Structure formats: structure tokens, C-alpha cells
Amino acid sequence: MVDEIVCLLVSWWGVREEEEDSGLLVFWWGVREEEEDSGLLVFWWGVREEEEDSGLLVSFVGISHVVSNFSQCEEFFLNKKTPNIPTILKDGKVQNQTRYKPICQKYQNTYRFATLYDTTNRIPVFSAYKFTGAVKGRPSQAWMIEPQVKSINLTNQAVDADYEKNNLSMDRGHLLPCQYAADIDAKKSTFTLTNAVPQASSFNRVSWRKMECSVKKILESNCIDANGKLKANLVTGAVPGNNYLNKVNIPSSMWTAFCCYNRNTKKWIAQGYWGKNEKSVKPPLITLKDLEEELAKAYSTNPNPVKVFPDECPRNVKDIKRKRRLVKEVEGDKDRKRQREEMDDCGILVQGTVPKPNQKRYKPICQLFNNAYRFATLYDTTNRIPVFSAYKFTGDGGKRPVPAPWMIEPQARNQDYKNSNIVNRGHLFPCMHADDDEAKESTFTLTNIVPQVETFNVGSWEEMEENVKKKMEQSCKDNNIKIEAYVVTGAVPSDNPVNKLNDRVGTWKPAQLRREIYAAWVILILLSLLSMCRMIYWGCLKISQPLPHVT
Structure with missing residues (x-):
């Protein structure tokens, strides 16, 4: 069996008008034998500067694996055990291998995270990843596509055009958030449409984003292992809904869960969030047990339970302290302390400074x-x-x-x-x-x-x-x-x-x-035409003996 299928974008050049890209030349080659569901998934999507009117000349090679199971990237699952969603994934085995595709997300020759992708709804079921600390900033990175091994006509996945100029106020919502990535290449790797779902704009940019910031602070404060290193496992997913953005399913709900070891308490901690994919909905913090019960209802797995993490992750943890910073303020002769929550650069204003991604x-x-x-x-x-x-x-x-x-x-x-x-x-x-x-x-x-x-x-x-x-x-x-x-x-x-x-x-x-505005414009246009006709009439009319006055 051949190990790799390579996709090479040779060149691209064109003038961009009205957000349209012109001119795309792609060469790809590869040989695949034996197993239908194994092999490599190739991805690349060109860089597009938002305000550039000139073309680009680009060369790039990207590789990502579509696999029969997650054995090649099992490191992203706690104790190498995948979530159990009995109707979809059970004991690490995909139940419907035609519909659901395990993807080991690879970027710049390094595995970054793992995704289970639903080719029918064209959205991921979940993305699983490790949190080991994050660098600040958001890279200038276009969204990447990943042609399926069986067909490169993109019929089995979402593409960028599905999201552009939509009138439903839907964003491309990350499952693995860019802000959780440990370096710039890891951040770029999250910009693949197999890691994104249509998310209500205000939900994605406000309440879900705030939740991501809150979880990040919990992890940074509590997830220090026995070796003194920051380490946590997370799984974020989306439950399919009944509506579509073009051909892409709009999830009815979003969820995320984390689990890690805390060396200070010498205990494992775990929690989850569950939120409806609607504008201005704040996802509530829930126990891991409650989250798994919600997933069991959503995917109709009863009487078989859903398990996001292995047994060492506690199911009933309710309160976890977040990292806070004491700020000392002086007012006259009195000292007072107030607690101010530390925020990440995902915010609009952080400790008196607008973060770099938002300064423009x-x-x-x-x-x-x-x-x-x-x-x-x-x-x-x-x-x-x-x-x-x-x-x-x-x-x-x-x-x-x-x-x-x-x-x-x-x-x-x-x-x-x-x-x-x-x-x-x-x-x-x-x-x-x-x-x-x-x-x-x-x-x-x-x-x-x-x-x-x-x-x-x-x-x-x-x-x-x-x-x-x-x-x-x-x-x-x-x-x-x-x-x-x-x-x-x-x-x-x-x-x-x-x-x-x-x-x-x-x-x-x-x-x-409003109709009144249109009516006013119609009247204005008619009056303008009448005035123009009057001017033409008087300009063309010859009066040989005009009257000095009229009595």
C-alpha cells in the first residue's frame, strides 16, 4: 500500500474583485491501493488578503490523514481512548465507515489534533486535542479544504463558498479554537473546514468565545500535572440540527468537555459546557455526567451510555476555581483590593489595552x-x-x-x-x-x-x-x-x-x-422630470413680442 497521496498547488495568479478569486491551477498525483477507508487526506487552501487587489503566486504542500481508526493520532485522546458515542463511535471503531471519517489533522509534517467528520451533514462530530499552553495572536490564515480520498470534487464536505455571503448570520465556528494552540503553525492548522461548523454569529463571537476564554483560564490554573507541566485533554463537538446553510448542516447545539490531573489537589477534574447554537445564548457550565446524558439524548444511544472521557475523569465536579489576579489600588490613605478576572486576547479590552488582533x-x-x-x-x-x-x-x-x-x-x-x-x-x-x-x-x-x-x-x-x-x-x-x-x-x-x-x-x-422612503424617492423623481420638461419647453419656445406685464 502506498503511504502518501500528495496534493501540490503549483501556481495561482489573478485579480480579486468583489471578493472573487480568479485563476487557479492545481496539480495532484497519487496512487492508492487496498483499503478504501485508509490513506491520506490532502488539504490546501490559498492565502487571500482581504484588501489586496493584486494576485499571488503560491506553492504549498499539505498532507492530512483520513484513516480507518485513530491509532495514528491516538495521543490526542486521554489514555488513548476515544469518546464512546455508541451510534457513531464505539470502542474506537466507527460504526458507519461510509458516512463518518476519522481524520488525523496534520500540518507542516506534525499531527495537531483529531477529528471525526460527518460526510452526510458536512460538519465534524467532534475534534479532540491537547491543551499545553497557548501563544497569543491570531494568524492571517485562510480556511483550508480537505478533498476526500474517494473524490476530489468536494461533494462530501463543506467549502468556503458555503459560508460566504450567507444571509443567516452564520460564522465558520472552530471546534478546536485557534486561541488554544501552542504555536503559530498549530494555530494555522485549526483553520480547516473539517474543524468548523456554521455557528450563529453572536453566539460564536460573544458567549461561546467568552466560554472558551473561561475554560482556558481554568486549564491554566488547575491542569498542572505531576511533572509540573500544563496538560489537559479536550473534546469539542456539534450536534446536527434540522436546518442547512447551503449544503452544510447547522448544528442545533455545541458542546465541549475537558479533563486533567491537578497535582495540587492530587485529583482529576472534569467539566463540560452545553449551549444551543442560537444568538445571544450563554452556554451553561455543567458536570461531565450531565453533558454525557445530553449527548445520549441527542444521539439516541439509550440504553447505551455516552462516555467522552475514561473513568478516571470525575462525573460530578461542579465548581472549579479560576485564576484571578489581585490588584492593589490606593485611594487617599486607604488601601483596598479588588479581584479582576484575567482575560485572554480573545476580548475587546484586556486590562486597559485593546489586543493586537482587534486594534484596527x-x-x-x-x-x-x-x-x-x-x-x-x-x-x-x-x-x-x-x-x-x-x-x-x-x-x-x-x-x-x-x-x-x-x-x-x-x-x-x-x-x-x-x-x-x-x-x-x-x-x-x-x-x-x-x-x-x-x-x-x-x-x-x-x-x-x-x-x-x-x-x-x-x-x-x-x-x-x-x-x-x-x-x-x-x-x-x-x-x-x-x-x-x-x-x-x-x-x-x-x-x-x-x-x-x-x-x-x-x-x-x-x-x-420603510415604504415611506421609497414613496418619497418616487415623488422626488417625478418632480425632477416635471422640472426638466418645463425647462426644455421654455428654452425652446420663441416669443417675438413678450408682454411687459399682465393685468
């Missing part, structure tokens, strides 16, 4: 007005709205200034809000909370503004701001009887791609979709 998008602004700093804003240049504004409340400085022109810096524009009868410019740092006239004027910057539904802005939200102001005036007085309170107000972007104001600024509902 999120901009910290110290709002300066008349040579004095008034408040602070973190601004999202992609959605053109602030993430939050933070300010200190020291009492109300009187009435709203008149007039109060809106200032730009420049991101959102004043024109973006004009001609809309649905949304207002909604303050984050409200004018009514400023303590003097100049501070009030400083709030009228569009980097402190989001589109707010008019009835919400001037109704319940304004009432809430007034109530909070009164509460702070009554309750937030320091030892010198001075009012002092710290406030942060923010906005969560809509995950619906059509929710834009003038196709630029993120909002609740697009004003341009």
Missing part, C-alpha cells in the same frame, strides 16, 4: 473638549458605533445647551442620522448627567452616539437615565459629602447584516426599508 477595529478615545478630558469611549469602527462610554457622575450641571451641534471625529456622519423618522442619535454618556455646560456640550460627539429607536430614546430610556441620576444624587456621596459615581453605558451591535442606518451605521431597524 476598536479605538479607545479620550474625549477632550476645551482642553479638558470629559469622558472615555471605546469605539467600534466596523459598526461605526461606540462599544461603551465611561464617565464620572458628580451632579447635574443644569439644562441642555442650546444649540448643541453634533461633532464628528470622523466615523459616523451627521448625514447618517438625517431623514430618519425611526431612530434618534442616542447618547451613551447622557447630556443630563454632565456637571457643567462644557461637559454637556462634550457629549454631543457622534462617537458617543448610537442609533436608538425614537420612542425608546425619548421614552423608557430617558426615564431610566433620570431615575439613575436621582439615585446617584441620593446615594453616591463620599466622605466629603460630594456626589461621586462611576458609570459605563454601552451598546451591543445587531447581528443582522441588514440592520444598518444608511448602509453604514449599525442600528435596530433599517429606515431605508
Whole structure:
């Protein structure tokens, strides 16, 4: 039996327009004999710079194994024992070898993790991997594809086009997260579509991502083995749903589980997370036992149980301490300590700094007005709205200034809000909370503004701001009887791609979709045509004896 099938991308060159790649030349060769389900799975996908208009010339060889079992990459399973999902994988043996494909994910001649892939639903069942520490950053890496050994026409797996320009707000969601990888090559290896599923955008980018950060901190704090090395085993999977993104199944639920030895307690620890693949759903922390019971229901394995990890992993651990950092702050003669949770570079703002992967998008602004700093804003240049504004409340400085022109810096524009009868410019740092006239004027910057539904802005939200102001005036007085309170107000972007104001600024509902807008345009066009006809008529009409006046 021949050991390798090699896929070589010889060259690529073309001009990219409207995110289209042109010109692809691929040569591949290989010989395969004997077992149908063994052999090598080849993968490569070209690098595409998002804002490059010129072509690339690339050469690359990549190899990954499709195998009959996981014996070649059993190191990624705790004690070399694969999960038991009786209807799919039992005692390391795939039950339906035509549908489910074990993959030993190989990149740059090194095995990185293991995946069980469902060729019918075109999504992975799970990816299994080891966590031994992670480097920061996210590589500039395009998504890779992995042609099946039986056919290289990609009919058995997802491809990049399945995810592009979809109107369901679905992301390519990693099973093995990029942020868990131990080096740059390991990070790049996670960008294969056999390690990804369609994930609701807000679920992937917010709650699931926060869960990944939380688990990472738990592992770093608790998973130190007897040799003093950081080591944990994880399995992350997806349960197929009833809906599809093109030909790719959209999972109904996502899950992850970890198990490791803690040398300090001399005990094994294990836990899991389970979350529905829906927007703004926070995956709850559950015991390993509860997770396995959920999987048994999802895959109808009863009375045969699901086992994600071997018996040494405890099934009923509920609480595990996360690593926290004590920060000492000085205020006058008093020392106080507060606990601030350490976060990874997956966050928007980490310990006062925007992580490098997000620095182009999120901009910290110290709002300066008349040579004095008034408040602070973190601004999202992609959605053109602030993430939050933070300010200190020291009492109300009187009435709203008149007039109060809106200032730009420049991101959102004043024109973006004009001609809309649905949304207002909604303050984050409200004018009514400023303590003097100049501070009030400083709030009228569009980097402190989001589109707010008019009835919400001037109704319940304004009432809430007034109530909070009164509460702070009554309750937030320091030892010198001075009012002092710290406030942060923010906005969560809509995950619906059509929710834009003038196709630029993120909002609740697009004003341009209202029928009144279209009716106004029709009337304007008709009036323009009428005026044009009138001008042509008077320009062509010859009057030999015009009347001096009409009585």
C-alpha cells in the first residue's frame, strides 16, 4: 500500500474583485491501493488578503490523514481512548465507515489534533486535542479544504463558498479554537473546514468565545500535572440540527468537555459546557455526567451510555476555581483590593489595552473638549458605533445647551442620522448627567452616539437615565459629602447584516426599508422630470413680442 497521496498547488495568479478569486491551477498525483477507508487526506487552501487587489503566486504542500481508526493520532485522546458515542463511535471503531471519517489533522509534517467528520451533514462530530499552553495572536490564515480520498470534487464536505455571503448570520465556528494552540503553525492548522461548523454569529463571537476564554483560564490554573507541566485533554463537538446553510448542516447545539490531573489537589477534574447554537445564548457550565446524558439524548444511544472521557475523569465536579489576579489600588490613605478576572486576547479590552488582533477595529478615545478630558469611549469602527462610554457622575450641571451641534471625529456622519423618522442619535454618556455646560456640550460627539429607536430614546430610556441620576444624587456621596459615581453605558451591535442606518451605521431597524422612503424617492423623481420638461419647453419656445406685464 502506498503511504502518501500528495496534493501540490503549483501556481495561482489573478485579480480579486468583489471578493472573487480568479485563476487557479492545481496539480495532484497519487496512487492508492487496498483499503478504501485508509490513506491520506490532502488539504490546501490559498492565502487571500482581504484588501489586496493584486494576485499571488503560491506553492504549498499539505498532507492530512483520513484513516480507518485513530491509532495514528491516538495521543490526542486521554489514555488513548476515544469518546464512546455508541451510534457513531464505539470502542474506537466507527460504526458507519461510509458516512463518518476519522481524520488525523496534520500540518507542516506534525499531527495537531483529531477529528471525526460527518460526510452526510458536512460538519465534524467532534475534534479532540491537547491543551499545553497557548501563544497569543491570531494568524492571517485562510480556511483550508480537505478533498476526500474517494473524490476530489468536494461533494462530501463543506467549502468556503458555503459560508460566504450567507444571509443567516452564520460564522465558520472552530471546534478546536485557534486561541488554544501552542504555536503559530498549530494555530494555522485549526483553520480547516473539517474543524468548523456554521455557528450563529453572536453566539460564536460573544458567549461561546467568552466560554472558551473561561475554560482556558481554568486549564491554566488547575491542569498542572505531576511533572509540573500544563496538560489537559479536550473534546469539542456539534450536534446536527434540522436546518442547512447551503449544503452544510447547522448544528442545533455545541458542546465541549475537558479533563486533567491537578497535582495540587492530587485529583482529576472534569467539566463540560452545553449551549444551543442560537444568538445571544450563554452556554451553561455543567458536570461531565450531565453533558454525557445530553449527548445520549441527542444521539439516541439509550440504553447505551455516552462516555467522552475514561473513568478516571470525575462525573460530578461542579465548581472549579479560576485564576484571578489581585490588584492593589490606593485611594487617599486607604488601601483596598479588588479581584479582576484575567482575560485572554480573545476580548475587546484586556486590562486597559485593546489586543493586537482587534486594534484596527476598536479605538479607545479620550474625549477632550476645551482642553479638558470629559469622558472615555471605546469605539467600534466596523459598526461605526461606540462599544461603551465611561464617565464620572458628580451632579447635574443644569439644562441642555442650546444649540448643541453634533461633532464628528470622523466615523459616523451627521448625514447618517438625517431623514430618519425611526431612530434618534442616542447618547451613551447622557447630556443630563454632565456637571457643567462644557461637559454637556462634550457629549454631543457622534462617537458617543448610537442609533436608538425614537420612542425608546425619548421614552423608557430617558426615564431610566433620570431615575439613575436621582439615585446617584441620593446615594453616591463620599466622605466629603460630594456626589461621586462611576458609570459605563454601552451598546451591543445587531447581528443582522441588514440592520444598518444608511448602509453604514449599525442600528435596530433599517429606515431605508420603510415604504415611506421609497414613496418619497418616487415623488422626488417625478418632480425632477416635471422640472426638466418645463425647462426644455421654455428654452425652446420663441416669443417675438413678450408682454411687459399682465393685468
